[in-house]
Amino acid sequence: MAANTLLVELGVEELPPNAIDTLSDALAEGLHRGLRDADVAHGEVYAYATPRRLAVRIEALNDKQPDREVEKRGPALAAAFKDGQPTKAAEGFARSCGVGVDQLIHLETDKGTWLGYREQQKGESIAALLPTILQKAIDSLPVPKNMRWGASRVEFSRPVHWLVVLYGNQVIDAEALGLAAGRTTYGHRFHAPEAIELAHADDYLSSLEQAWVLADRQVRRERIREQVLSEAEVQEASAVIDEALLVEVSGLVEWPVALTGSFDERFLEVPAECLISSMKANQKYFHLLDDQGRLKPLFITISNIDSSDPSRVIEGNEKVIRPRLADAVFFYDTDRKRSLASRTAELAGVVFQKQLGTLADKAHRSAAVAAFIAGQIGGEASHARRAAELAKCDLVTEMVLEFPELQGTMGRYYATQDGEPAEVAQAMEEQYLPRFASDAIPQSRTGQALALADRLDTLTGIFGIGARPTGTKDPFALRRAAIGVLNILIKGELGLDLRELLDLAATQHQELPYAEKLVDEVLDYMLDRFRAWGHDEGISTEAYLAVRARPVTRPLDFSRRLRAVQAFTGREEAAALAAANKRVSNILAKQADEVGSAVDASLLQDAAEKSLHDAVNSLRSSVTPLLGEARYQEALDALAGLREPVDAFFDQVMVMTEDQDVRSNRLALLADLRGLFLEVADIAQLQQ
Template identity: 80%
Template sequence: MAATTLLIELGVEELPPGAIDSLSDALADGIHRGLTEAEVDFGEIRAYATPRRLAVQVAELGDKQPDREIERRGPALAAAFKDGQPTKAAEGFARSCGVSVTELVHLETDKGTWLGYRERQQGETTTVLLPAIVDKAIAGLPVPKNMRWGASRVEFSRPVHWLVMLYGSDVVDAELLGLRSGRTTRGHRFHAPDPIELAHADDYLDVLEHAWVLADRNLRRERIREQVLAEAEVQEAKAVIDEELLGEVSGLVEWPVALAGSFDERFLEVPAECLISSMKANQKYFHLLDEKGRLKPLFITIANIDSHEPQRVVEGNEKVIRPRLADAAFFYDTDRKQPLAARIDGLASVVFQKQLGTLADKAHRSAAVAAFIAGRIGGNVAQARRAAELAKCDLVTEMVLEFPELQGIMGRYYATHDGEPAEVAQALEEQYLPRFAGDAIPQTPAGQALALADRLDTLTGIFGIGQRPSGTKDPFALRRAAIGVLNIMIKGELDLNLRELLELAAAQHRDLPYAENLVEEVLGYMLDRFRAWGQDEGIPAEVYLAVRARPVTKPLDFARRLRAVHAFTQREEAAALAAANKRVSNILAKQADEVSRQVDVSQLQEPAEQALYDAVSSSRGRVMPLFAEGRYHEALDILAGLRTPVDGFFDDVMVMAEKDTIRRNRLALLSDLQALFLEVADIALLQQ
């Protein structure tokens, strides 16, 4: 079959920049799915998008479906003929197929012989199939909010003005979104406003680039990056390229041109984070740093036009940013007129959650837990308590109300201005760490105590009112809170008992409707997060299950066990010892009475059981001190040496001996062996 390139382009009014990538990818996925279902051969599918267009290019698209052999099964042969003559069932089946009975065939199956019909169905041409495929793909787009335009009842994210559908050099006849397909596209709104006729689908990117449009999203993004870096070099500065901002700016332009502007140096008296937030959020500017990493009074904007008078464009941007930065300076000056502590009373009017009270209530609860944690980790109890009291005060400042992403950061600035201890000020920012996977954890004891206390308060409170997260809903980000607690304890090497902390956090709440079993429920939920945590470190689920089977409530200890057992599984002896432990577990589980671990040496009759007893006794003396210090890796290396005596025991010794005393003694020996491994994990579960 012949193959050529397909081009589909929807020309629209400016799309929301945050939706462009998802819409573009979804359109390509929909075309891919439709062609696959239609069984039409195709090559690479490329998605293109700008603020004014969504496009898909399909390489080496076949011109038709393959022919198919259709097989229909009719009545069983025994029911199709009687005395050599076709029955009504056979005749009816033949009529439904449009043939005579003589044209039917016999189909042999494992359930007998049936009357059947085979025909070759011609494949449909691709150009006939495409309108329905494209229509279905467009209908499946994740449009944030549909709108109508003019007198039409057609709906889409933005008004659609043109539709290109080219198969090679031929137009695919279709009517979609109220438009008849054609070969006419549009270039840049200002640089190339006239209609452009596309001769062939392969010409798309080149024709648009000559019309001042970079339709390739990745190329446009990288062009912006290169221009920003180059312009920063001209300014003898370092550009900070935020990837999220880069993507957003890429969704705002079709022909990017980087231009550098400046602002009044007096604004540098305002914290850099405030100025950066204002430039990014309001104007989509990239900020610049000097050689010491300090903010320079410069910015880079990306214009959507290659102006003959670029300085006028720069001056326009400078004029716009000036009042924005002035607002930030005003907020900063206004906020500092009263100390952060003066806002504590104001937290009583801000609801955290209607059943859990206000932010003032949360601060009070967190203060008690933070002080306790600080005492356990060698921190300053008073500073941790003070940090918790001030933790949410910056949420009611003008600056954070305008720029919520500055929460914690402004708390640090204002606390420092007020003369609060340096660690208290730092803790106000660190309370939100880690914010995402791989993020840093708090470095100060007060910051660690506050970050843990705040999350534990949220977890116990939300669980306590019965709003446990489901598979799809987690409005209070409890998964992230739980993983944050684990990461702080593990990376910070904090030897804290999670059950103890949850009991304390739960006790700070009053009248929780689901208080019964609350601590165990939250504890289980948090320890279950270790499955995903382990997977991120390349630790398989069976290792997690082996450790989870033990009553471990210290996250740092849990992580050490996970890593040690994972390393143990890489040893040659691991599989055999896991199988042996599985066998031991099965034997002991079948005993009606509890099995003692006291072995009577005088009852050891076989050399193999004596050898196992000696090996277990010797190993216990070496590993118990290691267990006490959490050195599980070294302990398991020692226990790996038990493979030979364990194998010898099961090869040569009958555990369930007829004599009761000998049988009980052998069971006690196995129980003693099992107990050694259970000090780390239930390695029998590694067999799963």
């Protein structure tokens, strides 16, 4: 078979920048999947995209499928012949195969013998296969919103204007979205608008680059990064390159050119976050910082043209950014005319959830829980209560209404201006931490109390109205809230009891339709999050199940047990002791009525059971203090010493002896053994 490069390019009008990567990867995956299903071998698959094109290049693509032997199975042999003559079933099967009955074969299977037929099937050419593969790939694209254009009935994210399908130097005869495939592509809309005839699929990237188009997304992205850093160096500043902004900007240009503009220093009187949000959200600018980390009155814009007069492009951007920053100044000045506390009444008009009331109701509930938590963790209860009362007030300010991403940040600024205690102001921002699993947690006790109270209120409230998240729907982000609570309690080393906190949070709600089993349900849901949390920490599912089997309701304690069990699994004694615990568990489960309440040393007969009894008693005295100090790994390390006496016991002692008293006493000894391990976790689960 011969092999060559395949190029597919779909020319479109400007695509939504945040959809480009998804569409590009999906097109590449669709083509790859189609070729794989057709059993056509190929090399690397590359996805390219700009605002005006989606393209895929596939190297070393075979020009046809391999020939295959196809086996067909017909009727059972018993039904195929009667009195030595072929039945209608046999004749019909032969006709479907295009042969006579005498050319059929017998197929032996575990269910009997059947008539069959084998033939060599020629592999189809890539030219014959590709039109269908391409159509399926395009049909499966996750287009965010379809549109029609002109009189056409074709639908796509944006109007499409050309289609390239080249296999080496040959055009594949294919159609898609109302377009016939060809070899014509187009360069930059302004710098090189003329048609480009591609001689070969391998010429794609170089031909476009000569036409002022960087089709490779990653190359274009890194070109922008390099240019931004270079511009910043000229300005003796450091550029802040937000990766999400970098991706978005690279989806807006085909030939990036970084230019530096400036704005009036008077705008710096506004908090830097306000200016940065305005520049990023509205204009897609990168901001610059001085050597003290302060915002400089400069910005870097990425132009899509290499202008002969860059100053005019810069001037245009400066003209556009001025009113945007002026708006930020106006919002800030307007907001400062009122205190945060004066806005609490407005929260009564903002619905949190129709069955759970308004943000004012949520603030009232959270205040009680936050004050309690603060008292438990060495914080100031009055600060926590005040922080909860003010926590959502910045949501109704002009600045946050315009820039929602500034929630919490503006609360901190406005609370500081109002003369609120420093921890209260800090908590305004910290209430939203952690935003994701690896994010920082609140550092202040007031912030920790508020962040916990807010999430616990949401969890108990939403579960209480029966809106538990499903595998695909979690509109109130309860998974994130639950993991946030766990992270704060664990990383903050807060030994709080989750059941107690949930009880308190639940009682703040006046009426909940599903209140009866609410706390147990939410507790189970939150502790179940430890499976994913543990996975991120390198902890096995078996270790999680071992700890989950115990009634541990303090997340900090839960995490310490998890780490201890995970470390224990690395010991050579672990497998044997886990198996022994599983065996003991099974024995005790079947003989619950016969298990003695305590071991009677006078009933111990065999040396092996006496040895195990002595070892268990000895270890109990040394392990108990370790358990009291939550030194679980040391406790399990000590219990690992039980392997030899346990092995000897099961090798030499018959537990289920006919003497009922001796049997009961031996069961009590096994219960003692298992009880020692259960003080940490049910290591029998390590046998899962």
